[in-house]
Amino acid sequence: MIEVAVAQSLGAFALDVDFKTDGRFVALFGHSGSGKTTLINLIAGLTRPARGRIVIDGETLVDTARGIFVPACKRRLGMVFQEGRLFPHLSVKQNLLYGAWFAGTVDKSGAELARVAELLGIDHLLKRYPNRLSGGEKQRVAIGRALLASPKLLLMDEPLASLDDARKLEIMPYLERLRDEAGIPIIYVSHSVGEVARLSDTLVVLSAGKMRACGPTLDLMRRVDLFPAAEGGDDAGAVILARVEKHDPDYDLTTLVSRAGEWRMPRLDVAEGKDVRMQIKARDVMISREKPDNMSALNVFRGVVEEIGALDGASVELRVDCKGETLIARLTRFSVERLQLAVGEPVFAIVKSVSFDRRTLGSGWQDLRASDASAGAE
Template sequence: MSLDVDVHHTLGSFTLDARFTAPPGVTALFGRSGAGKSTLVNIVAGLIRPDRGRVIVDGTTLVDTGRGIFVPKHRRRVGYVFQDSRLFPHLTVRQNLLYGRWFANKSGGASGDFASVVELLGIGTLLARRPESLSGGEKQRVAIGRALLAKPRLLLMDEPLASLDEARRAEILPYIERLRDEAGVPILYVSHSISEVARLATTVVVLGNGTVTAVGPVADILPLADADDGGSVIDAVVARHDEVFQLSMLSSRAGDLQVPKLAAPVGAPVRAYIRSRDVMLSLTPPQDISALNVLAGTIAAITPRGAQADIRLDCNGAALLARITSKSVERLALVPGRPVHAIVKSVSFERS
C-alpha cells in the first residue's frame, strides 16, 4: 500500500495544507494537539470533504477535487479506529464486530476471518457482552476488531490509546503490534506520543500547525520530532535473558545493552528509544558506575542550543544523540571526530 495525500482545507482560522507520500507499513502521523492530525485523518476517511486536493490509497483515488472525485465514506473501505471507540451501544460485542463485515460481504469484498481476528485481539470472552460493560482497553480492542473485519484497504487509528491509562496502553500496544505484523493491513496511526510512534511506526509524518514538516523512516525523523528533548532510535535484537537479575541482553550495531527483562523471546527484534537527556558523555571508559550501558562512539556533530548542546555520536554506524551543557562541551573540549563513551541512563526499550 502506498498513501498519497495532498490536501488543502480551511476550518475556521485553521488551515491544513499537507502533502506527503507514505510507503507500506505503519505510518505515524505525529504532532502536537491542534496540529491538524485528526482533520487529516478525517479527510482520508471521508468524514471531511477537503477544499482542495487529493487522497490516493494504493492507486485508488478517494478524493480528487480537481477531477470532481469524492468517494463517500461508506464506499472507501477505510477502517477507522476512533479515540473514543464508538461502539454501538445497542449491539453486543459480537454484533459490533460483525457490523462492518456484513457490509463488506454485501459489496462482494472478501471479509476478514472472524475467528482469527477475535483470537488476535483476545476478545473471545467478550462476545456476548454489551459495550457499556467493557473496560476502556477492551472497548478499543473490540473497536479495532470491528474496523479490521470490514476488510479495510487502510486502517486509520486516531490516538487509539489516548483515552487510556498507562496500564491499559501497555495492554493494547502488543495487540496493535501483532496487527501490524500479522494482519498485513497498512495503518495510518495518529499519535502525539513519541514512545508509541517509536514502537509502532515504520514511517513518520510530522505535522506542525497544519503543514507537514518532515517525512521519513522512524529512525531519521523521530530525533528531530521530539522538540522538547530529542532522542535516538536504535534497532537491536534480544540476545538472551538474565533470569537472576531480571534483565535482557540486547545486541545492536552500537553495542550491547542491558535492560529490564522484556517479554520478547530471544532473537526478537526490538527498537530502543533513548532520550538525549538520558545520555552522559565521558572521555575515558567510566568505571565503578551504576549505569549498565556504556556505548563507545565518536562525535559526528555538535549543535549548540544556547546553554546546552546536542551532540551527535556515531556508534559503529548507529546514531546516538546526547544533550549536555555547553559548559561540559568546553570543559571536555569536545569536537567532531573525538572518541567518547556514552553512558545511557535510561532506555525505553520496545519490541519492534
C-alpha cells in the first residue's frame, strides 16, 4: 500500500497531491511541469515536503506533523533516474552491487546478481565500464542496480525519456518482466500515454501540480475528459484486452479476439493463444451510423454511444461501448453534429488496422482484468 499526501511549493509552482493505491505498477502521468518529478523526488527522500505524509507498506517515511523524515539512504527505495546516473569509476558489476553492499544483501554465490543480470539481459556487460555502454544498456544496468539493493518499492523517473524509439522498444519487455516477475511494486513517472497504457495497472494523472485522477489504468484511459487534445493528448485512447487467435501468413495479418469481436492487425510478434493489451488511439477510431460494407478498414464493431465529451474546440471525445469493450473515438465537433450523435445511439466503430501503434502492445494483463472486474462491480 502506497499512501502519499504532500504539499510543496517551489516559487510560483505548487504541488498538492493526495493518493492511496495498492497498484503493482503505478504510473505518475503528466506533461512536463506537472510536478511528477518533484513528487517522485519527495517519495525518494531527495527533497523534503513543506507538509504532508508518505507511508509505504505501513512504514511512515515522512510525516511533517509528527516531525518524521527518514533520509533517502535509509528508505530502501530503489530509484532509476532519467539519465541512468551510473558511477563512471565503477564497472558494471560494481555498479550493480553498490546498493546490495549497503543493504547487506551481497550474495556470495552471485546467484542473485546472475538472476537480475539475466532478467535484464546485461550478463555479457558485467566487466565493462559505463562509458562503453549504449543508452539502453546503461538504463538496464541502472534498473538492475536499483533492484539489487532489494528495495521495498522501485521508483522510476522517466527511465525511457532519454532514449530513441528503438531503445525504448528494447527496454519495454524488460519492464514488463520486472512488473510480472520481480514482485516489487513500481512507481513509474512518464509523460508518454503509450508507455503508461502499455505498462501500468494504476494511473495517477497530474496537471500543474494538482492531481486530476487516480485509479485503475483501464478505467482512466476510458475517460473522455482526462487527455484532451488541447493539452497534447494526441495519444489518448482506450486500452483493449485481447487474445491472439491466429496468424495469417498470406496477408501478414494477426487475428485477435476481444469482447468487442474479432480484430485484424498487421502481423504482431506474439505467440498464438497469448493474452495481450493494446491501446487503440482515439484518433484512429471512426464512427459510422450505418454498417459500412465496401470499406478498406478491417475492424468494424457494433456499439452504443456511452458518453460524449465536452463540446468545445474542434474535436470531441466519444466513448463507445462495444459489447462490454470500450473504445474512445475522437471526432470533429462538426461530425458529431452532422451525424446527430447522442448518448444511447447505436453506431459502428471503425478502426484502421495499419494505424495501430504497436509500441502500445503489451503483455501480462491478469491484474488488469481483476481491476476491470472490480470496476464493473462498483
